[in-house]
Amino acid sequence: MTSPDTLTYERFRELKLHLDMSRGKPAPEQLDLSRALIETARETGHLARDGFDCRNYGLPAGLPEARELGASLLGVPAAQVIAAGNSSLELMHDALVFALLHGVPVGEGSGAPWRAQGEIAFLCPAPGYDRHFQICEALGVRMIAVPMRDDGPDMDAVEQLVRADASIKGIWCVPLYSNPTGAIFSGDVVRRLASMPTAAPDFRLFWDDAYRFHHLGDERLTTLDALQACTEAGHADRLLMFASLSKVTFAGGALAWFAASPHNVAWWQRHTAVRSIGPDKLNQLRHVRFVRDRATLEALMEQHRALLRPKFDAVDAVFRARLSRVPGVRWNVPRGGYFISLYAPSGCARRTVELAALAGLILTPAGAAFPYGVDPQDSHLRIAPSYPSLEDVRLAAEGIALSLLRAIEEGCSAPS
């Protein structure tokens, strides 16, 4: 390979690479860490702890031991945890659909269906997770961007908005190692979210705890217990929590959890009972036997970290070498999660993505981390270093840096 010192954008293009850094996909070596899930399926069989036959209908709230595993990981009583299918995104989508069509619990009763309340809106801390925003867009929920800080959403803005506007029914939150900025919600932010007055009595925190155990740094960071904070603030029903094992075992082949107050769990069960004959309990059983408990999960996540950390370090090293003295350019060194956010000078992100694509390097579309796909500064780039090999990550980071530098040289005439 060409030495970094002499590598230019043109030379990079000549390498005719095909690298995809667009999505937070685990690498094959990470998936191999859970190979026992497949290899011991025969020994696991089909009988649950109490003899229940997981091959048959029943248990719409999930296998009891899968609910208990979720409870121990999420710090919520098992009765308040639903063990579901293979994707927490589905649960978030369905929670929003149920709220639109049926309303959500308010006190001992139910609020009106959100659809029946005119146009409703969600707060979208940005940069944020593109798939959250796509759900809102598809379901006709107006998105209001609020700035994302290192310690969570800008709470002054959030509090002011929700106090004034009853059409604001929720906010998307990824409390730990937020996608894509790596933000970590401070205790103060969690408490303010839990306790803030809202004009809407049926306001909900959509709490996507996607990266709860996905540490990259040496410390296993945590965020404040949101359900407890809500309960203490007298808003136990405010929180809907979502999590999955998709980036612990198999991406899209694991299980997901919904956790919330007893009112919300009863609401969830009422509406999902109509929809489904229940989750795949065989896969839940395999996961319970493999993941076992929090200590086993944490040991597994340590192995993930050993594979992921060098890739994140490689991106940082390349960026430091190429971009550290470039005015208007900065990036974060995340302490967990799956993404690095690179900030280009205003007006340069889309052109950078375009130049990278011309060089065979697929990045997340510029603007994807913002509501309606529009980054008002055209500055943010989301880098997903997990999937390619370490060598390819290094090369891709070079390509990103060279594409950004070329965009700046060009004056960043982003296509409109």
Place this chain on the structure above:
Amino acid sequence: MTSPDTLTYERFRELKLHLDMSRGKPAPEQLDLSRALIETARETGHLARDGFDCRNYGLPAGLPEARELGASLLGVPAAQVIAAGNSSLELMHDALVFALLHGVPVGEGSGAPWRAQGEIAFLCPAPGYDRHFQICEALGVRMIAVPMRDDGPDMDAVEQLVRADASIKGIWCVPLYSNPTGAIFSGDVVRRLASMPTAAPDFRLFWDDAYRFHHLGDERLTTLDALQACTEAGHADRLLMFASLSKVTFAGGALAWFAASPHNVAWWQRHTAVRSIGPDKLNQLRHVRFVRDRATLEALMEQHRALLRPKFDAVDAVFRARLSRVPGVRWNVPRGGYFISLYAPSGCARRTVELAALAGLILTPAGAAFPYGVDPQDSHLRIAPSYPSLEDVRLAAEGIALSLLRAIEEGCSAPS
């Protein structure tokens, strides 16, 4: 056990049984037929035919070979088949939700969201599948009962209703061995459903092909190709087809298919892409390797038949012995599917279920097979003989017959 000749309702109650004949659950011996699905999971591994890693994200429409398997079983091109999660009920629910929120394809465009068109209605051939009706009820879709005949819904009634009323957006159909009457849609009925003029341009047949391979008789009956019939009638977009392997391999642990016209499949993909990161492809891979092809599936279904047929025969034998000369009582001998319909004299069904429950025998609630749970004749009883052992099925059939006879003796004062 007491000899059948001397068994009375009182003696039956004294047996203090606990038998559940309420749901169409496969028996453990049926589930054992697919034990290789679990036992060969290790050999199946994670690599699809083309080397795709089923442990990772991707393929939102399902594994190509799982779509092809569905195509070969359903007689639809693979490009028009989506291989999804573990429950076809979920697909039906979501199809109705997408139609309510977004509308369905009409010509090259899209109709208005059903929700935006005022109150909408579905035709519900009755007796029918209780879970279909529960979906309508939960989603606020008005249900209009139409009589179910042995050859499908009363088409004179259906045609008259859909021609006159644009608020009627769909009809529930289980074309073969319909739940719970065992009706088999005739070619004429399928053609009339496919070709009938409808006031609603966005009318849909919700085609739940749940028992396509679930024969009990010696003949493998089929129904007319509904997609072809619709296409020939110029209504290719009218049909939404649903099927699953839940009663072929594992109940709730298998995979489900959605099949329809290219317009409808594009519509489905557009809305599910927002909801989900895709199905569990590992389970799809295991199923493809195990079920393989139509011949393999039919051989497996023959084994199911060998286990199920004696149970259905046992119920019929008991009913013939005890009920054949009772005025106003009749039942069907289904040629496939999971249910027997027993018709009590008017006003006797609920009391029969109640008397059976007092004797430890759980039946499907009377009325469950009708919209809103109301059987206007209070006559229909749904019997699900699949799950208990043959001995227990025989005993339960005695209990049902004795409960019915006692209800008639009492004058059938059903609780209101």
